[in-house]
Amino acid sequence: MSNARIQLPPRILEGDVFKVRLLINHPMDSGFLRDINGVLIKRNVIRQLICTLNNQEVFRAEPTTGIAANPLFEFYLRAVKSGELYFRWVDDKASIGELRHPLNVWLASSSGAPKP
């Protein structure tokens, strides 16, 4: 089972382009290394990572063995409206990891509540 952490800027204004940092706990076994007994460790890497914002796909990564263990992905998103960021990743063992995170977009003019 893998879990993940996400980091967003503390305050996102409407129209901003903001950075998303996603760190997934995953061994990303490449299938080329051996354990201490000399037995080949089977390949187990994340095959696909999809990020959706309000049920619309905004980012997708398809890593192979070339991505380091505990993969970190930093990318940008444009703030249009509040919603929910949803990450879903699948590895070679077909185990699925998920992460949901609320996204609050503030109106640029006021310091009031986030725009619904």
Add this chain to the structure above:
Amino acid sequence: MPLHVFSRRDFFAYCAKASLGASALVTAPGFAQVDKLTLSGLAESRLRTFDEMVHPFVQSQNLKQEGVSLTLPSLADNGHLVPLHMKIDSPMTEASHVSHIYLISQRNPVPLMCMFVLGPLNGRAEISTRVRLSGTQMVVALARLSDGHFIYQTQEVAVTEAACVDNG
């Protein structure tokens, strides 16, 4: 012929042979594995040419070395974790955006390290991640634009400790 007496000398000779045979038996599968690994490993870990790296993605499309900045440390002590940052000059609008980014390695057993799919909702074509590198090599960041053209940038990285220890 007189009955052969099993002398002390014979006994030691026999033991030596037996132990050699036994050790050969024990290590034989190990050697076989190593041989197979180095064979496939060496074949895989030779440096690819630039054409071999990009042709599967670019095919007959336009390819230019412009508009991409790829940042990697020029000396990476540990190939297991090499921070990589890339930025592509693109307005990221519906009409003109980066649709795919490919990170290609010259020496890794699997040439494609990662593929990213972007769109106009990203606002900025900029990605950071951490890659594995199997030895000193060139890394290519190849971006496919929404009009079907490709742009790329390369960067040489010296790696002290390769990620795939078994096949250098």
